[in-house]
Amino acid sequence: MKKYSVAVVGATGMVGQRFLGLLSSHPWFTVTAVLASGRSAGKLYREAVEGRWAMPFPIPDLIGGLTVLDAERDAETLVGKVDLVFCAVNMEKEKLKALEERYARLELPVVSNNSAHRATPDVPMVIPEVNPEHLAVIPYQRKRLGVKRGFIAVKSNCSLQSYVPLLHPLRKFGLGRVAVCTYQAISGAGKTFARMPEIVDNIIPYIGGEEEKSEREPLKIWGTLDGGQIRPASSPVITAQCLRVPVSDGHTAAVFASFEKKPQREEILSAWKNYKGLPQELQLPSAPKQFIHYFDEADRPQAKLDRDVEGGMAISAGRLREDSVFDVRFIGLSHNTLRGAAGGAVLLAELLAAEKYI
Ligand SMILES: NC(=O)c1ccc[n+]([C@@H]2O[C@H](COP(=O)([O-])OP(=O)(O)OC[C@H]3O[C@@H](n4cnc5c(N)ncnc54)[C@H](OP(=O)(O)O)[C@@H]3O)[C@@H](O)[C@H]2O)c1
Numbered sequence: 001m002k003k004y005s006v007a008v009v010g011a012t013g014m015v016g017q018r019f020l021g022l023l024s025s026h027p028w029f030t031v032t033a034v035l036a037s038g039r040s041a042g043k044l045y046r047e048a049v050e051g052r053w054a055m056p057f058p059i060p061d062l063i064g065g066l067t068v069l070d071a072e073r074d075a076e077t078l079v080g081k082v083d084l085v086f087c088a089v090n091m092e093k094e095k096l097k098a099l100e101e102r103y104a105r106l107e108l109p110v111v112s113n114n115s116a117h118r119a120t121p122d123v124p125m126v127i128p129e130v131n132p133e134h135l136a137v138i139p140y141q142r143k144r145l146g147v148k149r150g151f152i153a154v155k156s157n158c159s160l161q162s163y164v165p166l167l168h169p170l171r172k173f174g175l176g177r178v179a180v181c182t183y184q185a186i187s188g189a190g191k192t193f194a195r196m197p198e199i200v201d202n203i204i205p206y207i208g209g210e211e212e213k214s215e216r217e218p219l220k221i222w223g224t225l226d227g228g229q230i231r232p233a234s235s236p237v238i239t240a241q242c243l244r245v246p247v248s249d250g251h252t253a254a255v256f257a258s259f260e261k262k263p264q265r266e267e268i269l270s271a272w273k274n275y276k277g278l279p280q281e282l283q284l285p286s287a288p289k290q291f292i293h294y295f296d297e298a299d300r301p302q303a304k305l306d307r308d309v310e311g312g313m314a315i316s317a318g319r320l321r322e323d324s325v326f327d328v329r330f331i332g333l334s335h336n337t338l339r340g341a342a343g344g345a346v347l348l349a350e351l352l353a354a355e356k357y358i
């Protein structure tokens with residue numbers, strides 16, 4: 001496999017730091033450029049993250065000595081030097097939309113963690129095991145942008161990863177109504193306990209914009225390619241509540257679901273156990289071998305114990321049982337900065353490379 005040079009935009013942030021950890025030993029991708037805001041630009045990477053390195057591993061040696069570039073001012077300098085741009089930036093939505101489109105128009109493929117383009121109809125929003133067929137919209141997007149190689153592909157919101165992958169294999173039973181309550185880790189807000197003291201001994205029942213994303217984004221993921229755009233599915237109906245909880249990493253979801261044809265418990269367990277996606281078939285480097293891990297123990301999955309299953313890339317499930325209002329209820333868990341952010345984006349990039357979009 002060819003080695004690809006990649007840039008990480010937002011490299012100093014929580015997701016950016018995760019990217020650098022995953023990419024420092026990646027068999028296909030090598031980080032050759034790191035970009036952030038004007039506040040960090042011009043500094044060596046190790047200086048730019050001094051006092052805010054939040055990962056449980058040291059700054060990768062080769063990255064620490066790179067000079068941080070300005071994501072806006074230095075975009076052109078990447079042309080001809082990198083094959084792919086990973087983007088995870090905290091910026092105002094319209095500015096971010098324009099920035100990502102600028103990279104794409106410079107013929108740079110962008111794999112984004114940001115929400116700015118998730119609703120753009122010709123931008124695929126892909127969970128590689130769930131809707132890889134949506135990548136077929138890329139040629140239409142390229143036509144609109146007037147480019148040959150550039151494009152934008154996005155990941156969905158991190159909260160979704162703890163329930164959409166579990167609902168997906170159950171859609172064959174006619175998924176009708178879903179209620180979900182997510183219990184989201186502080187790294188999802190780019191925070192550590194030191195930087196978010198208000199969360200200690202507390203639960204904050206509001207995460208701006210999160211409930212709307214948790215209800216709307218699954219419908220695009222389950223949508224169909226039609227006339228050069230992704231048309232969102234009209235069902236299931238989803239209602240979501242999202243809470244911030246005092247957990248460092250790992251989003252948990254309490255899920256309730258009803259079906260047209262109520263499945264038996266064994267049918268659900270079998271659908272989860274046997275579900276494989278394209279990443280497993282293609283044996284992509286970051287793909288978990290077993291996508292969904294079901295725990296029989298009544299007190300699992302737990303964020304602290306189970307978020308790192310298969311390198312933080314698998315989805316965990318447990319406590320499947322009948323419900324008195326909906327048909328069934330269960331618990332889901334996924335690692336928000338791995339599967340839910342940097343890891344999910346790296347897996348998407350691997351799929352894009354394997355399918356010759358990069
Ligand atoms: N954390 C998660 O679990 C998670 C999951 C899924 C998606 N996301 C999304 O990923 C993105 C980044 O999240 P995060 O948690 O990593 O945030 P973060 O820790 O606050 O990091 C933000 C990054 O954006 C950069 N930045 C800010 N303003 C900029 C500007 N004007 N131009 C260029 N770069 C700028 C920062 O650079 P400086 O250091 O120079 O300020 C930093 O590298 C967000 O869109 C978020 O919604 C996060």
